[in-house]
Amino acid sequence: MKLIEKELTEEKIFKGRLLDVRKYTVELPDGKHTTRELVVHPGAVAILPIEDENVYLVEQHRFPIRKNLIEIPAGKFDTPNEDPLECGKRELEEEIGKKADEWIYLGYIYTTPGFSNEIIHLYMAKNLKDGTMNTDDDEFINVKKLKINEFEEQIKDGTITDAKTITAYTRAKLMGGI
Amino acid sequence: MKLIEKELTEEKIFKGRLLDVRKYTVELPDGKHTTRELVVHPGAVAILPIEDENVYLVEQHRFPIRKNLIEIPAGKFDTPNEDPLECGKRELEEEIGKKADEWIYLGYIYTTPGFSNEIIHLYMAKNLKDGTMNTDDDEFINVKKLKINEFEEQIKDGTITDAKTITAYTRAKLMGGI
Numbered sequence: 001m002k003l004i005e006k007e008l009t010e011e012k013i014f015k016g017r018l019l020d021v022r023k024y025t026v027e028l029p030d031g032k033h034t035t036r037e038l039v040v041h042p043g044a045v046a047i048l049p050i051e052d053e054n055v056y057l058v059e060q061h062r063f064p065i066r067k068n069l070i071e072i073p074a075g076k077f078d079t080p081n082e083d084p085l086e087c088g089k090r091e092l093e094e095e096i097g098k099k100a101d102e103w104i105y106l107g108y109i110y111t112t113p114g115f116s117n118e119i120i121h122l123y124m125a126k127n128l129k130d131g132t133m134n135t136d137d138d139e140f141i142n143v144k145k146l147k148i149n150e151f152e153e154q155i156k157d158g159t160i161t162d163a164k165t166i167t168a169y170t171r172a173k174l175m176g177g178i
Numbered sequence: 179m180k181l182i183e184k185e186l187t188e189e190k191i192f193k194g195r196l197l198d199v200r201k202y203t204v205e206l207p208d209g210k211h212t213t214r215e216l217v218v219h220p221g222a223v224a225i226l227p228i229e230d231e232n233v234y235l236v237e238q239h240r241f242p243i244r245k246n247l248i249e250i251p252a253g254k255f256d257t258p259n260e261d262p263l264e265c266g267k268r269e270l271e272e273e274i275g276k277k278a279d280e281w282i283y284l285g286y287i288y289t290t291p292g293f294s295n296e297i298i299h300l301y302m303a304k305n306l307k308d309g310t311m312n313t314d315d316d317e318f319i320n321v322k323k324l325k326i327n328e329f330e331e332q333i334k335d336g337t338i339t340d341a342k343t344i345t346a347y348t349r350a351k352l353m354g355g356i
Binding site: 005038066068111137155158170 | 181192207244246292319320330340
Protein backbone atom coordinates (compact mmCIF):
# COMPACT_ATOMS: atom_id res chain seq x y z
CA MET A 1 0.00 0.00 0.00
CA LYS A 2 1.22 3.50 -0.84
CA LEU A 3 1.29 5.46 2.40
CA ILE A 4 2.20 9.03 1.45
CA GLU A 5 0.18 12.00 2.71
CA LYS A 6 0.00 15.04 0.41
CA GLU A 7 0.22 18.50 1.99
CA LEU A 8 -2.68 20.74 0.96
CA THR A 9 -2.52 23.77 3.30
CA GLU A 10 -0.28 25.07 6.09
CA GLU A 11 -1.35 27.32 8.98
CA LYS A 12 1.03 28.86 11.52
CA ILE A 13 -0.47 28.39 14.98
CA PHE A 14 2.16 29.60 17.44
CA LYS A 15 5.75 30.80 17.27
CA GLY A 16 7.24 31.12 20.72
CA ARG A 17 10.75 31.34 22.09
CA LEU A 18 11.14 27.56 21.67
CA LEU A 19 8.12 26.07 19.89
CA ASP A 20 6.95 26.56 16.30
CA VAL A 21 3.52 24.93 16.01
CA ARG A 22 1.80 24.45 12.64
CA LYS A 23 -1.38 22.83 11.38
CA TYR A 24 -1.77 21.21 7.97
CA THR A 25 -4.54 19.72 5.92
CA VAL A 26 -3.39 16.63 4.05
CA GLU A 27 -4.79 14.16 1.55
CA LEU A 28 -4.65 10.60 2.90
CA PRO A 29 -3.74 7.52 0.81
CA ASP A 30 -7.49 6.82 0.35
CA GLY A 31 -8.11 10.34 -0.99
CA LYS A 32 -9.86 11.63 2.16
CA HIS A 33 -8.67 14.81 3.88
CA THR A 34 -7.56 15.21 7.51
CA THR A 35 -5.55 17.63 9.64
CA ARG A 36 -2.03 17.19 11.02
CA GLU A 37 -0.61 19.31 13.85
CA LEU A 38 3.09 19.38 14.51
CA VAL A 39 6.03 21.11 16.14
CA VAL A 40 8.64 22.31 13.64
CA HIS A 41 12.12 21.73 15.10
CA PRO A 42 15.47 22.99 13.74
CA GLY A 43 17.26 19.67 14.38
CA ALA A 44 19.76 18.78 17.08
CA VAL A 45 22.95 16.93 17.92
CA ALA A 46 23.76 14.65 20.87
CA ILE A 47 27.26 13.50 21.76
CA LEU A 48 28.48 10.42 23.63
CA PRO A 49 31.83 11.60 25.12
CA ILE A 50 34.17 8.73 25.94
CA GLU A 51 37.39 9.06 27.96
CA ASP A 52 39.23 5.85 28.80
CA GLU A 53 36.52 3.59 30.29
CA ASN A 54 34.25 6.51 31.22
CA VAL A 55 31.37 8.39 29.69
CA TYR A 56 30.50 12.03 30.51
CA LEU A 57 26.86 12.82 31.17
CA VAL A 58 24.89 15.90 32.17
CA GLU A 59 22.21 16.17 34.83
CA GLN A 60 19.59 18.80 34.02
CA HIS A 61 16.17 19.76 35.32
CA ARG A 62 13.70 19.14 32.53
CA PHE A 63 10.69 21.31 33.23
CA PRO A 64 8.32 19.46 30.84
CA ILE A 65 8.60 16.30 32.98
CA ARG A 66 9.31 18.09 36.30
CA LYS A 67 12.36 15.87 36.90
CA ASN A 68 16.14 15.93 36.73
CA LEU A 69 17.37 13.72 33.89
CA ILE A 70 20.75 12.16 33.20
CA GLU A 71 21.54 12.63 29.49
CA ILE A 72 24.44 12.86 27.10
CA PRO A 73 25.35 16.44 26.10
CA ALA A 74 23.08 17.76 23.34
CA GLY A 75 21.78 20.90 21.77
CA LYS A 76 19.75 22.35 18.95
CA PHE A 77 21.05 23.76 15.70
CA ASP A 78 21.52 27.52 15.85
CA THR A 79 20.21 27.67 12.27
CA PRO A 80 18.31 24.97 10.28
CA ASN A 81 21.32 24.44 7.99
CA GLU A 82 24.00 24.35 10.68
CA ASP A 83 26.63 21.65 10.15
CA PRO A 84 25.86 18.86 12.68
CA LEU A 85 29.52 18.36 13.54
CA GLU A 86 30.07 22.07 14.25
CA CYS A 87 26.94 22.06 16.43
CA GLY A 88 28.23 18.97 18.25
CA LYS A 89 31.61 20.56 18.92
CA ARG A 90 29.97 23.71 20.30
CA GLU A 91 27.52 21.82 22.53
CA LEU A 92 30.14 19.43 23.90
CA GLU A 93 32.37 22.30 24.98
CA GLU A 94 29.50 24.44 26.30
CA GLU A 95 27.91 21.67 28.38
CA ILE A 96 30.85 19.70 29.78
CA GLY A 97 33.84 21.95 29.06
CA LYS A 98 35.58 19.46 26.76
CA LYS A 99 36.84 19.41 23.17
CA ALA A 100 37.53 16.19 21.26
CA ASP A 101 40.08 15.20 18.62
CA GLU A 102 38.06 12.22 17.34
CA TRP A 103 34.42 12.43 16.20
CA ILE A 104 32.58 9.30 15.02
CA TYR A 105 29.14 9.73 13.42
CA LEU A 106 26.52 7.32 14.83
CA GLY A 107 23.71 8.24 12.43
CA TYR A 108 20.50 10.06 13.26
CA ILE A 109 17.23 9.36 15.04
CA TYR A 110 13.71 10.74 15.01
CA THR A 111 12.62 11.27 18.59
CA THR A 112 8.90 11.74 18.20
CA PRO A 113 7.80 11.42 14.56
CA GLY A 114 4.11 11.45 15.50
CA PHE A 115 4.08 15.16 16.33
CA SER A 116 7.45 16.74 15.52
CA ASN A 117 10.09 16.68 12.80
CA GLU A 118 12.89 16.71 15.41
CA ILE A 119 15.94 14.86 14.12
CA ILE A 120 18.96 14.26 16.35
CA HIS A 121 22.36 13.50 14.85
CA LEU A 122 24.41 11.28 17.15
CA TYR A 123 28.18 11.33 17.57
CA MET A 124 30.75 9.63 19.71
CA ALA A 125 33.56 11.97 20.81
CA LYS A 126 36.93 10.53 21.85
CA ASN A 127 40.39 11.85 22.73
CA LEU A 128 38.96 14.55 24.97
CA LYS A 129 40.87 17.62 26.11
CA ASP A 130 39.94 20.56 28.28
CA GLY A 131 37.85 23.40 26.87
CA THR A 132 35.66 26.07 28.44
CA MET A 133 32.24 25.22 29.91
CA ASN A 134 29.74 27.94 28.99
CA THR A 135 26.06 27.09 29.46
CA ASP A 136 23.15 29.29 28.39
CA ASP A 137 21.75 31.79 30.92
CA ASP A 138 18.74 29.59 31.71
CA GLU A 139 20.64 26.28 31.59
CA PHE A 140 21.93 24.72 34.82
CA ILE A 141 23.95 21.53 34.55
CA ASN A 142 25.79 19.07 36.80
CA VAL A 143 28.44 17.13 34.87
CA LYS A 144 28.66 13.40 35.75
CA LYS A 145 31.30 10.83 34.88
CA LEU A 146 30.29 7.16 34.82
CA LYS A 147 32.20 3.99 34.03
CA ILE A 148 30.87 2.55 30.75
CA ASN A 149 29.68 -0.60 32.52
CA GLU A 150 27.79 1.50 35.10
CA PHE A 151 26.27 3.50 32.23
CA GLU A 152 25.14 0.27 30.58
CA GLU A 153 23.71 -1.00 33.88
CA GLN A 154 21.74 2.24 34.34
CA ILE A 155 20.29 1.91 30.83
CA LYS A 156 19.32 -1.68 31.63
CA ASP A 157 17.78 -1.00 35.04
CA GLY A 158 15.83 2.05 33.88
CA THR A 159 17.79 4.72 35.78
CA ILE A 160 18.63 6.28 32.41
CA THR A 161 15.37 7.04 30.59
CA ASP A 162 16.40 9.56 27.93
CA ALA A 163 15.84 8.22 24.41
CA LYS A 164 18.74 10.00 22.65
CA THR A 165 21.14 8.80 25.36
CA ILE A 166 20.05 5.16 25.01
CA THR A 167 20.08 5.24 21.18
CA ALA A 168 23.59 6.75 21.09
CA TYR A 169 24.76 3.97 23.42
CA THR A 170 23.11 1.35 21.17
CA ARG A 171 24.64 2.59 17.92
CA ALA A 172 28.09 2.96 19.55
CA LYS A 173 27.84 -0.57 20.97
CA LEU A 174 26.66 -2.15 17.69
CA MET A 175 29.32 -0.28 15.71
CA GLY A 176 32.03 -1.56 18.06
CA GLY A 177 32.91 1.88 19.44
CA ILE A 178 32.43 1.02 23.12
CA MET B 179 23.93 22.31 42.57
CA LYS B 180 20.16 22.17 43.07
CA LEU B 181 18.59 22.23 39.62
CA ILE B 182 14.84 22.42 40.19
CA GLU B 183 12.67 24.97 38.38
CA LYS B 184 9.59 26.24 40.25
CA GLU B 185 6.38 26.75 38.27
CA LEU B 186 4.94 30.25 38.73
CA THR B 187 2.24 30.59 36.05
CA GLU B 188 0.64 28.45 33.34
CA GLU B 189 -0.95 29.72 30.12
CA LYS B 190 -2.84 27.52 27.63
CA ILE B 191 -1.64 28.41 24.14
CA PHE B 192 -3.29 25.90 21.80
CA LYS B 193 -5.44 22.82 22.18
CA GLY B 194 -5.84 21.04 18.85
CA ARG B 195 -6.91 17.58 17.81
CA LEU B 196 -3.44 16.24 18.72
CA LEU B 197 -1.34 18.97 20.39
CA ASP B 198 -1.84 20.66 23.77
CA VAL B 199 0.65 23.56 23.93
CA ARG B 200 1.27 25.49 27.16
CA LYS B 201 3.58 28.25 28.30
CA TYR B 202 4.91 28.63 31.83
CA THR B 203 6.92 31.13 33.79
CA VAL B 204 9.37 29.45 36.13
CA GLU B 205 11.87 30.45 38.79
CA LEU B 206 15.36 29.19 37.92
CA PRO B 207 17.86 27.78 40.46
CA ASP B 208 19.52 31.24 40.65
CA GLY B 209 16.19 32.94 41.47
CA LYS B 210 15.77 34.55 38.04
CA HIS B 211 12.57 34.03 36.02
CA THR B 212 12.22 32.63 32.50
CA THR B 213 9.55 31.08 30.28
CA ARG B 214 9.12 27.42 29.32
CA GLU B 215 6.97 26.27 26.40
CA LEU B 216 5.94 22.66 26.08
CA VAL B 217 3.61 20.12 24.52
CA VAL B 218 1.52 18.25 27.09
CA HIS B 219 1.24 14.60 26.06
CA PRO B 220 -1.02 11.89 27.57
CA GLY B 221 1.72 9.21 27.51
CA ALA B 222 2.14 6.25 25.19
CA VAL B 223 3.11 2.61 24.90
CA ALA B 224 5.34 0.86 22.36
CA ILE B 225 5.54 -2.90 21.94
CA LEU B 226 8.33 -5.12 20.61
CA PRO B 227 6.41 -8.19 19.31
CA ILE B 228 8.58 -11.29 19.06
CA GLU B 229 7.55 -14.53 17.33
CA ASP B 230 10.20 -17.26 17.09
CA GLU B 231 13.25 -15.45 15.64
CA ASN B 232 11.19 -12.62 14.14
CA VAL B 233 10.04 -9.17 15.13
CA TYR B 234 6.89 -7.48 13.80
CA LEU B 235 7.20 -3.87 12.71
CA VAL B 236 4.90 -1.30 11.14
CA GLU B 237 5.63 1.01 8.23
CA GLN B 238 3.76 4.31 8.46
CA HIS B 239 3.92 7.66 6.73
CA ARG B 240 4.92 10.22 9.33
CA PHE B 241 3.76 13.57 8.07
CA PRO B 242 5.96 15.66 10.44
CA ILE B 243 9.10 14.26 8.76
CA ARG B 244 7.50 13.66 5.31
CA LYS B 245 8.83 10.08 5.29
CA ASN B 246 7.72 6.51 5.82
CA LEU B 247 9.23 5.10 9.02
CA ILE B 248 9.71 1.55 10.21
CA GLU B 249 8.70 1.36 13.89
CA ILE B 250 7.45 -1.05 16.49
CA PRO B 251 3.67 -0.84 17.11
CA ALA B 252 2.79 2.02 19.46
CA GLY B 253 -0.01 4.30 20.49
CA LYS B 254 -1.09 6.98 22.90
CA PHE B 255 -3.12 6.51 26.07
CA ASP B 256 -6.83 7.04 25.49
CA THR B 257 -6.94 8.78 28.89
CA PRO B 258 -4.02 10.12 31.00
CA ASN B 259 -4.56 7.40 33.62
CA GLU B 260 -4.96 4.47 31.23
CA ASP B 261 -3.15 1.32 32.33
CA PRO B 262 -0.04 1.00 30.11
CA LEU B 263 -0.49 -2.75 29.66
CA GLU B 264 -4.13 -2.37 28.55
CA CYS B 265 -3.06 0.34 26.10
CA GLY B 266 -0.28 -1.92 24.82
CA LYS B 267 -2.67 -4.83 24.28
CA ARG B 268 -5.09 -2.59 22.36
CA GLU B 269 -2.40 -1.04 20.17
CA LEU B 270 -0.71 -4.35 19.37
CA GLU B 271 -3.97 -5.85 18.15
CA GLU B 272 -5.10 -2.70 16.31
CA GLU B 273 -1.81 -2.19 14.46
CA ILE B 274 -0.62 -5.70 13.60
CA GLY B 275 -3.67 -7.86 14.32
CA LYS B 276 -1.99 -9.91 17.05
CA LYS B 277 -2.63 -10.67 20.71
CA ALA B 278 0.09 -11.96 23.07
CA ASP B 279 0.06 -14.31 26.04
CA GLU B 280 3.35 -13.02 27.49
CA TRP B 281 4.06 -9.35 28.25
CA ILE B 282 7.45 -8.26 29.63
CA TYR B 283 7.84 -4.65 30.84
CA LEU B 284 11.00 -2.96 29.49
CA GLY B 285 10.67 0.27 31.49
CA TYR B 286 9.91 3.71 30.14
CA ILE B 287 11.65 6.43 28.15
CA TYR B 288 11.30 10.17 27.69
CA THR B 289 11.44 10.91 23.97
CA THR B 290 11.97 14.64 23.96
CA PRO B 291 12.23 16.05 27.49
CA GLY B 292 13.33 19.48 26.21
CA PHE B 293 9.87 20.37 24.91
CA SER B 294 7.34 17.67 25.82
CA ASN B 295 6.41 15.47 28.77
CA GLU B 296 5.86 12.49 26.46
CA ILE B 297 6.66 9.24 28.25
CA ILE B 298 6.61 5.91 26.41
CA HIS B 299 6.26 2.65 28.31
CA LEU B 300 8.03 -0.19 26.51
CA TYR B 301 6.97 -3.83 26.43
CA MET B 302 8.09 -7.02 24.79
CA ALA B 303 5.18 -9.21 23.67
CA LYS B 304 5.71 -12.96 23.14
CA ASN B 305 3.57 -16.02 22.43
CA LEU B 306 1.59 -14.22 19.75
CA LYS B 307 -1.76 -15.38 18.41
CA ASP B 308 -4.09 -13.98 15.82
CA GLY B 309 -6.38 -11.05 16.65
CA THR B 310 -8.17 -8.43 14.58
CA MET B 311 -6.27 -5.57 12.90
CA ASN B 312 -8.25 -2.35 13.23
CA THR B 313 -6.38 0.88 12.53
CA ASP B 314 -7.77 4.39 13.03
CA ASP B 315 -9.54 6.07 10.09
CA ASP B 316 -6.53 8.27 9.30
CA GLU B 317 -3.90 5.58 10.02
CA PHE B 318 -2.46 3.53 7.14
CA ILE B 319 0.00 0.78 8.00
CA ASN B 320 2.06 -1.90 6.26
CA VAL B 321 2.99 -4.72 8.66
CA LYS B 322 6.57 -6.02 8.28
CA LYS B 323 8.22 -9.12 9.71
CA LEU B 324 12.02 -9.10 10.12
CA LYS B 325 14.43 -11.67 11.49
CA ILE B 326 15.86 -10.38 14.79
CA ASN B 327 19.38 -10.30 13.34
CA GLU B 328 18.14 -8.26 10.34
CA PHE B 329 16.37 -5.91 12.77
CA GLU B 330 19.63 -5.48 14.70
CA GLU B 331 21.54 -4.87 11.46
CA GLN B 332 19.03 -2.18 10.41
CA ILE B 333 19.42 -0.43 13.79
CA LYS B 334 23.19 -0.54 13.37
CA ASP B 335 23.29 0.67 9.75
CA GLY B 336 20.80 3.48 10.33
CA THR B 337 17.89 2.07 8.31
CA ILE B 338 15.85 2.12 11.52
CA THR B 339 15.85 5.65 12.92
CA ASP B 340 12.91 5.66 15.32
CA ALA B 341 14.02 6.29 18.92
CA LYS B 342 11.34 4.21 20.70
CA THR B 343 12.08 1.26 18.42
CA ILE B 344 15.83 1.39 19.11
CA THR B 345 15.39 1.85 22.88
CA ALA B 346 12.95 -1.09 23.11
CA TYR B 347 15.52 -3.25 21.28
CA THR B 348 18.27 -2.08 23.67
CA ARG B 349 16.35 -2.80 26.87
CA ALA B 350 15.19 -6.21 25.54
CA LYS B 351 18.77 -7.08 24.56
CA LEU B 352 20.31 -5.96 27.88
CA MET B 353 17.58 -7.77 29.85
CA GLY B 354 18.27 -10.99 27.95
CA GLY B 355 14.88 -11.10 26.24
CA ILE B 356 16.18 -11.33 22.69
